[in-house]
Amino acid sequence: MRSRATLAWGSYALIAGALAAYALVTWLAALVARASVMYGEGAVANAARLARDGAAYLDVEPQRFVAANYPPLYLHVASVGDAFVTGRIVSILATLAVAATIFLSARSAGRLAAAGLAVGWLALAPVMVWGPAVKPDLLALALTAIGVVTVDRRRDLAAVAGFALLFAGFAKPTAFLPALALAGWLVRADRAAFARFVFGAAVATIAAAVTVYLDSVPDVWRHVVTWNALSWSLEQWLQLVFLAAIVVGAPALIAGFAGGIRGARAAYVVGAIGILIAGGREGATINYLLDLTVAILLSIAAIAPRLRGRPLVPLVLLAQLVLGTLALDPLRVVPGRVPATGAWSEPLPRGADISFHTEARYLVEDAGLLAKAGIAPVVDDLFLWSRLVERGIIDADPIVNQVRDGRIDSIIAEVDLEHLDAAPAFERQRWAGILVRAVLDRYRLTQHLGKLWIYEPR
Numbered sequence: 001m002r003s004r005a006t007l008a009w010g011s012y013a014l015i016a017g018a019l020a021a022y023a024l025v026t027w028l029a030a031l032v033a034r035a036s037v038m039y040g041e042g043a044v045a046n047a048a049r050l051a052r053d054g055a056a057y058l059d060v061e062p063q064r065f066v067a068a069n070y071p072p073l074y075l076h077v078a079s080v081g082d083a084f085v086t087g088r089i090v091s092i093l094a095t096l097a098v099a100a101t102i103f104l105s106a107r108s109a110g111r112l113a114a115a116g117l118a119v120g121w122l123a124l125a126p127v128m129v130w131g132p133a134v135k136p137d138l139l140a141l142a143l144t145a146i147g148v149v150t151v152d153r154r155r156d157l158a159a160v161a162g163f164a165l166l167f168a169g170f171a172k173p174t175a176f177l178p179a180l181a182l183a184g185w186l187v188r189a190d191r192a193a194f195a196r197f198v199f200g201a202a203v204a205t206i207a208a209a210v211t212v213y214l215d216s217v218p219d220v221w222r223h224v225v226t227w228n229a230l231s232w233s234l235e236q237w238l239q240l241v242f243l244a245a246i247v248v249g250a251p252a253l254i255a256g257f258a259g260g261i262r263g264a265r266a267a268y269v270v271g272a273i274g275i276l277i278a279g280g281r282e283g284a285t286i287n288y289l290l291d292l293t294v295a296i297l298l299s300i301a302a303i304a305p306r307l308r309g310r311p312l313v314p315l316v317l318l319a320q321l322v323l324g325t326l327a328l329d330p331l332r333v334v335p336g337r338v339p340a341t342g343a344w345s346e347p348l349p350r351g352a353d354i355s356f357h358t359e360a361r362y363l364v365e366d367a368g369l370l371a372k373a374g375i376a377p378v379v380d381d382l383f384l385w386s387r388l389v390e391r392g393i394i395d396a397d398p399i400v401n402q403v404r405d406g407r408i409d410s411i412i413a414e415v416d417l418e419h420l421d422a423a424p425a426f427e428r429q430r431w432a433g434i435l436v437r438a439v440l441d442r443y444r445l446t447q448h449l450g451k452l453w454i455y456e457p458r
Helices: 003-033 041-051 072-078 083-111 110-121 124-131 137-153 156-170 175-189 191-213 216-226 234-257 264-277 287-304 312-328 384-389 397-404 417-422 425-430 431-441
Strands: 362-363 410-413 443-449 451-457
Touching: 003 083, 003 124, 003 175, 003 312, 041 072, 041 083, 041 425, 041 451, 072 083, 072 137, 083 110, 083 137, 083 287, 110 124, 110 287, 110 312, 110 417, 124 312, 137 156, 137 175, 137 287, 156 175, 156 191, 175 191, 175 264, 175 287, 216 384, 234 264, 234 287, 264 287, 287 443, 384 431, 384 443, 397 431, 417 425, 417 431, 431 443
Parallel strands: 362 410
Antiparallel strands: 410 451, 443 451
């Protein structure tokens, strides 16, 4: 590697490595804290707790709403012990496994370039934010990346790829899109490899069916499929496309013009674009960019030996990384900045605490607040409940009647409900109008702690 190129790759690896190290330390701090760091983790932890008894999807208590809108695979994995420990460890290890896959894919270009691409991916804003999430995204991502690289290098191991990719889909349904794209490519490129791929996928389907069988198939379908069919918005999708350009726009151009997007990697890019399109649905965030970041970095890694002597490549990658970090400020990297979309939540001010009573009933906007106290929330995913109520898919009365009767001891919001109209769109989506009216009629504001508004019966 020529000296100027070495210096450029070294600069990229150094800065990206520093950001990745900062992210890893922050992830470990979140693991030690055993607390929710983003919206929705509390719902997953609650479903994982119920999964131990095979009741995550059964809706056995009509007076409570359990989202459980992910397939059983990750829920059963996270149900071993504390979900905020086990689930977070699984996600962190899966994230590091993806980085290792990128490194191994680029190792023929030398350790410096390979390490730069690997830590450069870890330092991307969506990865920094979602890397340790107590959600199935990273487990599905790791299985997908391993499957794509396997079939890209060894078509005789297509059965392994088929197993990994289908299992990824049973962790998070959007992962079926890369699996379908890869299957479509194999049909045209190598029929024998396609047959092996289908065999591996069939084995994965049987294995995943065991986890579904532990629960009730109709109930799993209702929670995972019916309840996830939320409305799609062009405006939200365009915002996500804009974020994609900020995060990986230049790397995508490098991968495309340099010829890295070919074969299995091209199929993965197609599947990742499909996931990006699905990101226009209500509730989607920067996690819908994760597959696209991996597909692009794997494409660059495949042609890294041809790129390692070009100093402009790592400099462009570094410039894109800096742009994405400054624009999105993942994990509060930039001092004094207000974190942008997808950032970790911090509902409690530093040093503040709430005394929860184990026998009380709480309706909280973020169910993660109740995790340490071991209290089951009345609604574990208020966003999903509100969307389903607004669309007429579920009945609001089992929850709203408890509010009208004052049977819920405290209602904890992350917004002033009396001025909800002035709140950001995501806050308005979390609070169905019928619920807000019931709260304001029957409850009064008693405390305001940081970003929390606490209401109690009048």
